[in-house]
Amino acid sequence: xxxxxxxxxxxxxxxxxxxxxxxxxxxxxxxxxxxxxxxxxxxxxxxxxxxxxxxxxxxxxxxxxxxxxxxxxxxxxxxxxxxxxxxxxxxxxxxxxxxxxxxxxxxxxxxxxxxxxxxxxxxxxxxxxxxxxxxxxxxxxxxxxxxxxxxxxxxxxxxxxxxxxxxxxxxxxxxxxxxxxxxxxxxxxxxxxxxxxxxxxxxxxxxxxxxxxxxxxxxxxxxxxxxxxxxxxxxxxxxxxxxxxxxxxxxxxxxxxxxxxxxxxxxxxxxxxxxxxxxxxxxxxxxxxxxxxxxxxxxxxxxxxxxxxxxxxxxxxxxxxxxxxxxxxxxxxxxxxxxxxxxxxxxxxxxxxxxxxxxxxxxxxx
Numbered sequence: 001x002x003x004x005x006x007x008x009x010x011x012x013x014x015x016x017x018x019x020x021x022x023x024x025x026x027x028x029x030x031x032x033x034x035x036x037x038x039x040x041x042x043x044x045x046x047x048x049x050x051x052x053x054x055x056x057x058x059x060x061x062x063x064x065x066x067x068x069x070x071x072x073x074x075x076x077x078x079x080x081x082x083x084x085x086x087x088x089x090x091x092x093x094x095x096x097x098x099x100x101x102x103x104x105x106x107x108x109x110x111x112x113x114x115x116x117x118x119x120x121x122x123x124x125x126x127x128x129x130x131x132x133x134x135x136x137x138x139x140x141x142x143x144x145x146x147x148x149x150x151x152x153x154x155x156x157x158x159x160x161x162x163x164x165x166x167x168x169x170x171x172x173x174x175x176x177x178x179x180x181x182x183x184x185x186x187x188x189x190x191x192x193x194x195x196x197x198x199x200x201x202x203x204x205x206x207x208x209x210x211x212x213x214x215x216x217x218x219x220x221x222x223x224x225x226x227x228x229x230x231x232x233x234x235x236x237x238x239x240x241x242x243x244x245x246x247x248x249x250x251x252x253x254x255x256x257x258x259x260x261x262x263x264x265x266x267x268x269x270x271x272x273x274x275x276x277x278x279x280x281x282x283x284x285x286x287x288x289x290x291x292x293x294x295x296x297x298x299x300x301x302x303x304x305x306x307x308x309x310x311x312x313x314x315x316x317x318x319x320x321x322x323x324x325x326x327x328x329x330x331x332x333x334x335x336x337x338x339x340x341x342x343x344x345x346x347x348x349x350x351x352x353x354x355x356x357x358x359x360x361x362x363x364x365x366x
Contacts, residue, residue, distance in 0.1 A: 012308065012319075013048045013356035017057060019318040020349055026064035029346065034068045034078035036143055037327075039088030041346040044353025046094060051360060058098070065091055065104075073106025081119060081130030083143035086111055090147045093154060112151040115144060115163065121189035125170045134190040136171050137330065138183055142213035146220040153224040164221060165231035171214070172238055175202060180262055181245025182206040183214060185330045195330050203330045206261040209351075211246070212278025215239050216354065219285045240291050243283050247299045250279075255306025259325060260336050268337050273307050273323040277351035280304050281358045288361060297362060304359050307352065324348030 007015070020041065024030075029038045042061045049057035068076050069092070078085040089111040096104035119127040121134040126144065128137040145164045152160035174187035185203040188196035195203055218239050225232055249261050256271040257279060263269050280303040286292040287300070312320045324345040328336065342348070 009304070009356040009359040009362075010048065010051055012311075013044075013353050013360070014052065014054075015319040016321060016344075016349055016352050016356070017045055017048055019320070019344055020346075021056075021060055022316075022318055023344060026060050027067040029064055032077070034075050034085055034088050036084040036087040037346040038064060039091065040350030041353070042088070042091055042350075044350040044357065046091065047357035048353055051357060061091055062095060062099075065095060069103055069107045071103060073103035073110065075107055075110065079130075080114060081127070083126060083128055083140045086114065086147060087143040090150060093150050108151060108155075112148055112160070115148055115160075123170060123189060124166065125174075125187075125189060126167055128186070132193075135186055135188045135193065135330075136167075136174070137186040138171065138175060138210040139213040141168055141171060142217040142220075145217040146224075149221040149224040158226075161225050161229055162231075165225070165229065165235060168214075168218060168221075168235055168238075169231060174200070177206070180206070181241055182249075182261055183211050183242065185210045193330075195332065204332050205336060207328065207330075207336055208257055208259055208261055208272050208275025209278065209325060209328070209347075211242070211261060212275045212282065212351070215242055215282040215286070216278050219282060219289070222289065236291055239282075239286060243279070243286055243292060243296070246279055247283075247296065250299055250303065251306075254309070255302035255304075256310075256323075257303070259339070260333055263333065266333075266337075270337070271306075271323060272325050272341075273310060273321060274325060274345075274348040274351040276303050276307055277348075277355035280307070281351070281354045284355075284358045284362050288358075294363075300359065300362070301365055304355060307355065320344060321348055321352050 042064060045057050045061060070076055089108055092104040092108050125136045126140060127133055128135050128140045148160040148164045152158055175183040185207040188201045191198055191201040218235055249264060250257055251271060254271055256276045258264055258269045259272045260269055280300045283296050283300040287294055287297055310323055314320055320343045322343045324342050325339050326342050328339050
């Protein structure tokens with residue numbers, strides 16, 4: 001039996017953790033600020049820690065957070081008008097629970113209330129960043145949704161549930177495509193930015209990783225929202241419909257999904273690992289929660305194996321996760337296709353860890 005079939009999903013997750021821990025001391029994780037690149041990767045590592053209870057993972061996460069959160073609970077360096085720099089705050093909940101250190105609580109009470117005064121467009125949608133006025137991006141829900149709902153539950157602030165379900169529904173309203181069931185990368189309420197459709201304000205394409213963050217965020221939010229929340233049933237239906245729509249675009253030969261999801265027949269389009277990992281995570285988690293029928297695990301296992309089949313090892317035996325699109329703004333088809341790829345990129349490794357941790361909870365393949 002080859003190593004690619006012998007290892008369990010959590011075994012692959014541990015190999016990815018080892019490779020990234022070997023590459024970076026936690027304090028050196030790029031970039032040099034409180035940012036979602038580190039937050040996504042360490043969120044994946046936290047899920048691996050929850051299943052393995054290996055102290056080195058907890059310590060690694062803590063060392064990075066402690067390099068950013070100062071003794072008085074202030075965050076050393078972050079951009080107060082970018083959702084991307086709110087996301088790593090999700091790591092503070094577990095650290096506070098495990099250590100009782102009040103500065104983690106203080107940092108959460110610094111970060112999350114910023115959302116109450118966030119820049120919004122004319123319909124109340126969060127700007128993705130201060131320099132992108134009126135624009136909502138799908139990945140913004142992952143940056144703000146889980147941390148806000150966790151804060152709402154942990155500290156009894158239910159207004160954050162309503163805040164984030166409103167954002168999720170507004171985002172869906174303006175990015176959902178009736179024909180394919182997919183979501184466009186973003187929406188500009190002002191319709192002024194060059195990529196925006198002059199009538200709808202929508203982005204022109206369905207970019208894989210952005211679509212992936214949306215259901216991943218919702219499924220995380222569902223864990224902390226009240227079961228009877230007024231918007232939950234609607235958002236569960238939205239999650240189901242999106243994941244079912246995505247299965248129609250999975251590459252039958254490899255199990256992977258394309259960089260631009262629907263343009264599967266274009267010779268210059270290419271198969272991308274980070275979006276595949278996020279879709280696999282979301283499908284498997286939706287099945288585990290009872291939102292999708294068990295039969296959809298066929299797509300999850302096929303996608304999981306597709307990613308595993310692309311893995312390589314360096315000369316020291318560390319795993320290399322390739323075919324990861326680097327960070328990407330909104331643009332046209334040519335923009336996405338020309339984006340470089342990287343190996344062991346933090347948001348790609350984070351998506352890989354999320355996938356492996358969730359697949360480890362799934363029933364074994366029959």
